[in-house]
Structures are given as C-alpha cells and as structure tokens.
C-alpha cells in the first residue's frame with residue numbers, strides 16, 4: 286500500500302503556504318498531522334496532485350490567552366493541549382477532551398486544526414468546538430474570515446472551508462466564573478473513536494442554580510450537534526433528576542444517528558440519553574466538589 | 579529567502595540511532611519504507627500501514643510516532659530512534675530484558691512497536707499505574723500474547739526505576 290504519486294512542498298510561512306495552495310488549485314491539499322489524511326492516501330481512498338506540508342509553520346503552533354479568549358494555532362498537537370497548564374487553568378474541558386483523542390503516538394502528531402477540518406462527526410474537537418461556541422479563523426491568499434464552529438460543520442467529513450483556505454486559529458471562550466462541565470464518551474477501548482460522546486458546560490451561581498447551559502452530542506448525527514433546546518430546560522434549575530431526564534430526552538430526540546458495526550441507530554439514540562444524564566450529573570458534581578474544597 | 583517549490587523528490591538528512599544519513603527520496607516514500615528499504619533497518623515492522631496497529635512506532639525528536647503516517651521528507655533534519663538503537667551493544671535495554679523475563683512476546687511481530695511505545699510512555703510517566711500502562715499501549719495491537727505479560731514487563735521496568 287503506497288500513496289499514488291504527488292508533488293510536495295514544505296513552506297516556512299503561512300503566506301508562502303497560502304500562495305502554494307492557491308497555485309496548486311483544486312488538486313492541492315494541506316498536510317497537518319497526517320493522522321487522518323495519510324491513512325486515506327495509503328489506502329488509496331484519496332489521491333492528490335500536490336501536498337503543502339504545514340509542519341514547519343511555527344506561526345501556526347501556539348497557545349495564547351487574550352483576556353477571555355483562548356487562541357490556539359491550528360498546528361497545535363493534541364498532546365500539547367492535553368498537557369498545557371495554561372489551557373487547564375482557562376478551559377479544562379479542552380484538556381479532558383484532548384486526552385481522549387486516539388493513542389499517545391497519534392496525539393503526538395495529530396493537530397486540532399486537522400481534526401476540525403477532517404470533521405469526523407465522532408471526533409472530540411468538533412464536539413468541544415460546538416459546545417463551547419468556538420470560532421474558526423480561516424485565511425486564503427487574499428481573504429481572512431471567522432466562522433462559528435456551529436456553522437463550520439456541514440456533513441460527515443465536510444466543512445465550510447474552501448480549497449484555497451487554511452484554518453489558522455481556533456478561538457475558545459475562557460470558562461466564565463461559576464462554570465462547570467461534563468464530558469462523557471462511550472467507546473470500546475481507550476483511544477477508539479467515540480460511539481457517542483456528550484460535552485456540556487453550565488454556569489452555576491453560588492447556590493447551584495444554573496444560569497446558562499450548553500450541550501452538544503458527537504457520534505450520533507451527521508455533524509457534532511449543539512442541542513440549543515436543552516438550555517431552557519436546564520436554566521433556572523438545580524440539577525433535579527427530573528430536569529436531567531427531560532434534557533436527556535430532548536437531546537435524544539434532536540439527533541438523527543446512523544447505524545454501523547459499532548452500534549445501531551437506535552442504540553446510539555439511547556446512549557445519547559444515558560450519557561446526557563451522566564454528563565449533567567458530572568457537571569453538578571463538580572460544583573459540589575468545589576464547595577467542599 | 580528562496581521560494582518554496584513543489585518537488586517530486588528531495589534530498590534529506592536524518593540521524594537514526596546516532597548515525598547520520600543523507601539520501602535522495604521520492605516525496606511519496608513513507609518514513610517506514612525509508613527506514614526499512616533505504617536504510618536496511620528492518621526492526622521497524624509494518625502491519626496495517628494506516629495508523630491502527632502500532633507496529634511501525636518509532637521515536638522522532640523524542641516522541642513516539644507512526645512511521646507509516648509520515649513521509650520520509652518530513653523527517654528531514656530529525657533525530658530518529660528505532661529498535662536497533664535501544665540496546666547498548668550486547669546489553670539489552672531494561673524494557674527488552676523485561677520483555678524477555680516476562681515472556682511478553684510470542685511471534686514478535688508487534689514487539690518492536692510495543693517497545694518504542696513503552697519508551698515514550700515511561701518517558702512521559704516514569705511511574706505509571708497499571709491503567710496508565712494500558713492506556714499508553716492501547717495504540718499497539720498484539721495478536722498472540724493477550725497483552726497481560728506485556729503490561730507486566732512494563733510494570734517491572736517502572737518498579738525497577740523506583741527502587
């Protein structure tokens with residue numbers, strides 16, 4: 286199994302990469318960590334005329350905090366996010382999600398930008414980007430635009446990116462005061478893609494009453510799905526069991542899963558309900574744990 | 579600065595197990611094939627060639643990577659370690675010795691990938707719990723041993739280094 290022949294260039298700056306991508310036309314693609322793209326090339330499920338390798342672009346690998354925004358360069362590796370103290374302090378849900386991406390050797394190479402553009406509906410980064418309302422910064426040779434993650438994902442392995450664009454940065458809001466989160470993933474073995482995954486972030490006041498809530502589902506829909514309908518159910522509550530059940534039923538009704546060898550559509554839908562309840566419980570438990578400290 | 583151009587082959591320099599190599603390679607050559615065919619270092623095995631089995635795991639610039647998911651041109655300027663670089667002359671690396679002592683291999687096809695993954699695991703978690711070992715090696719497949727003895731071998735090395 287060898288990739289079909291292609292031409293290769295390894296630019297030193299984003300501007301150069303954008304020019305090469307433009308020159309390559311529709312038949313050129315960028316290479317990030319290669320952990321999704323190279324398997325497709327090796328299996329000859331994909332072929333390309335030219336490859337623009339982003340791996341020497343230090344100007345795309347960074348973690349920066351500007352007040353309430355975390356800015357993560359697209360070439361930042363999963364592993365760098367998993368172990369970043371700065372991210373752990375600002376938005377620990379990102380570290381939690383990063384630890385679930387594949388295996389150590391995959392996390393050493395794979396990038397957040399590559400995962401978002403690859404847009405596997407069961408992947409962790411698209412899910413977390415949807416739940417936290419992340420913003421994607423895209424550049425082409427003569428344009429730059431920012432698009433909300435919730436609008437970026439269109440279908441399995443399909444996003445709103447244009448062939449001449451590079452995803453340069455992902456922006457996450459820093460967790461607000463009172464924020465708690467839950468992250469639940471069902472998979473056969475650690476490192477496997479999720480069968481279903483749920484992420485949520487709530488803000489709770491001192492008494493434990495919820496003021497804002499965001500919840501998203503991975504692995505059970507054609508894209509990561511932000512389920513806006515659960516917010517009015519959870520807001521104003523204190524995490525009573527009936528509220529969690531109502532929210533979980535709402536989430537299960539919102540998804541349109543397809544079945545495969547890892548789980549039927551019906552199983553996935555039922556797991557959305559179970560994992561939503563667990564994720565919400567986890568979030569409120571965080572609050573109680575903090576109160577004890 | 580010279581403008582970067584698309585190319586079909588490229589001359590690369592890599593250090594593998596401390597030795598410098600310079601070779602011209604077609605850009606589509608996988609790093610795993612470069613190591614095996616161009617350099618003749620055949621301890622690195624290829625099982626699936628799409629990132630799933632871990633047999634081809636090597637250390638690049640200090641971190642474990644799948645050599646079947648990298649092109650040789652991407653390793654230009656890098657420092658690589660393969661299984662051939664693990665032993666110190668005739669003295670086996672502690673992980674190799676522990677695999678021997680604990681009967682952690684049968685056919686041996688997966689062993690080089692497991693050893694290189696374990697090197698990175700112990701580098702990042704010098705005192706791993708059993709669960710951390712299982713997670714750390716979850717990206718490597720073995721069709722013979724049932725894994726129990728592989729976990730035991732890595733535990734043995736972790737315990738040695740603590741005492």
Ligand SMILES: Cc1cc2nc3c(=O)[nH]c(=O)nc-3n(C[C@H](O)[C@H](O)[C@H](O)COP(=O)(O)OP(=O)(O)OC[C@H]3O[C@@H](n4cnc5c(N)ncnc54)[C@H](O)[C@@H]3O)c2cc1C
Nearest residue numbers: 317318319320321322387395396399400408409452477629
């Ligand atoms: C065995 C195995 C297990 C895995 N398990 C998981 C898992 O559990 N969860 C999970 O989420 N992922 C998993 N992955 C996939 C992994 O996370 C990849 O790293 C990720 O999906 C793609 O990122 P990459 O940097 O490797 O991108 P690449 O593979 O290099 O690229 C993927 C696609 O995105 C495009 N692209 C990449 N970066 C950019 C950019 N900045 N701008 C524009 N286009 C870009 C490429 O052209 C390509 O089409 C697994 C992979 C393997 C091999």
Ligand code: FES
Nearest residue numbers: 625626627632646
């Ligand atoms: S041969 Fe590289 S992971 Fe299987």
Ligand code: FES
Nearest residue numbers: 684685720721722
């Ligand atoms: S010892 Fe045979 S595959 Fe692991």
